[in-house]
Amino acid sequence: MSRMQPELKLRLKALQAPMESPLNKGHQSNGSEPPNDATLRNTPCPICQEKFEPTWSEEEQDWIWQDAVRVGPRIYHASCYNEVTKDGPARNPEPQARTSTPDSVLGKRKAEVYSKSHRGHRRQYISLPYPVLPALSHLSTAFVRDLLLDPKARDAGDVAHQVAAVASSSSKERAEQFISSVGIPGPCAAYGSYEELAADPNVQVVYVASPHSHHYQNVMLLLEAGKHVLCEKAFTVNAAQTRILCETAKKKNLFLMEAVWTRYFPLSIQVRQLIQQGAIGEVLRVVADTSFGDDVENTFPPSHRMVNPDLAGGALLDLGIYSLTWVFQTLYHTLPKEQRKAPAVTSQITPYHLTGADESTSILLSFPTSTPSNDSHPKRSQGVALTNIRCAGDPDEQGTAGPNIRIQGTKGEIQVFGNPFRPTKYRVIPKKGLGAVRDVECPFPAGGRGMYWEADEVARCLRDGRLESAGMPWEESIVIMEVMDEVRRQGGLKYPESIESTKYPLQL
Ligand SMILES: NC(=O)C1=CN([C@@H]2O[C@H](COP(=O)(O)OP(=O)(O)OC[C@H]3O[C@@H](n4cnc5c(N)ncnc54)[C@H](OP(=O)(O)O)[C@@H]3O)[C@@H](O)[C@H]2O)C=CC1
């Protein structure tokens, strides 16, 4: 307790000294006072990204957090922290051949989802290989919880999801552990390899959430086995791999989609619609920044997928893709298909001194088009896509630094607030004399993380017999991968030949 920051006044009942070390395991906490510091109070659990819920304690006659543990400067849900550390240290000081993600990195979704069309009564499955503990479990939990939430809460009465199976490439036990820790209602199969999952005749759709380096091999395995696939971003390591995946899906008449979840948020859809309606005139410039102020050396061991070139690590493929998503969904996707044109690319990369993966990348895109009408002078637009894992776009995580996304048109501007991958609010600022500023809060129904919207899209595409989603078309995934290829070429960032290869099958 003595080493805790005094301003937190975090009182931990069942949990005393051990919580100060992330290497300690099995912490329990029955309750602690919410910190007085407003920033900390509003900072979500770094593992599950959900906020702490204060509850009134009769015994304490005070508001307490029921499930909180402090480790170093951060506060976690004790249950989250226990989950990620129960198999060993949350951070591995030594590089290893395989490693999973520390608590500061989100998004370990995996599980198998069964979705049923209420209209057609067709059974559809989304299955998610789930990554090795300790890093993933709470994001996986959040994702699966999202899928199991009542779709009606988000006005999606036409689809339903059910987790039907889970696979881990490490062991069947991990899959079983995940199923029981999340409390997935049965029946739900557990597999100790992706091959077994691919061979399961009941599985129709598979969600791939392995490291970028492995997407191509994993997705090929599944397509070859006749499965529909939803694959995490970045789709693949390079555009050549993405092209082959799309061609394979087309040839085999299978659904395939890059899981750029942000595109399916109502917020994104509304912003795109506003642009298309001309709400801010002709859009000529978009600036998007997805940057985390991580203490890189102390957060990511060199083997971690965020910085490990062997796993196609680096800011660009992991976070930069969200900045590119905002540039593309506003300057490219808003145009009719036949008018969409790839941009010219200029960029700079700063390599991480310990691994050579990019820790910072800045991209300037010049589109030979403007949106929405594409017929007014100057018929050009520019996108600035920034990413950095060492400095933050939102240092105090309160939005004090301003919006991470600015979409600027001839008649005004739209600003987007919150993490670019999970924004919570947008602001429309009309040009002087053209109207009032309008803020639109975009909540996540039923307390979800927002992953259900992309899953709903998958279910609807399958129900309607669509092989690709209009929100993230194959062609656009390929163009964005081409941009990232060019950025890496300009910055001299090369990944190992094996993971750049289009050869399949290849043991990585
Ligand atoms: N949409 C979003 O919000 C987010 C998306 N992501 C994306 O999800 C994917 C996975 O990220 P994340 O969950 O953080 O990654 P982790 O490193 O936490 O997990 C990766 C998992 O993939 C499996 N895996 C298979 N082969 C390997 C290998 N050679 N080395 C390491 N792991 C392997 C492992 O599970 P097992 O052994 O059990 O099969 C491992 O636990 C990435 O594409 C990332 O960009 C990540 C975070 C957020």
Ligand SMILES: O=C1OC[C@@H](O)[C@H](O)[C@H]1O
């Ligand atoms: O997709 C992602 O979104 C959240 C980030 O924390 C994570 O690194 C990235 O993979």
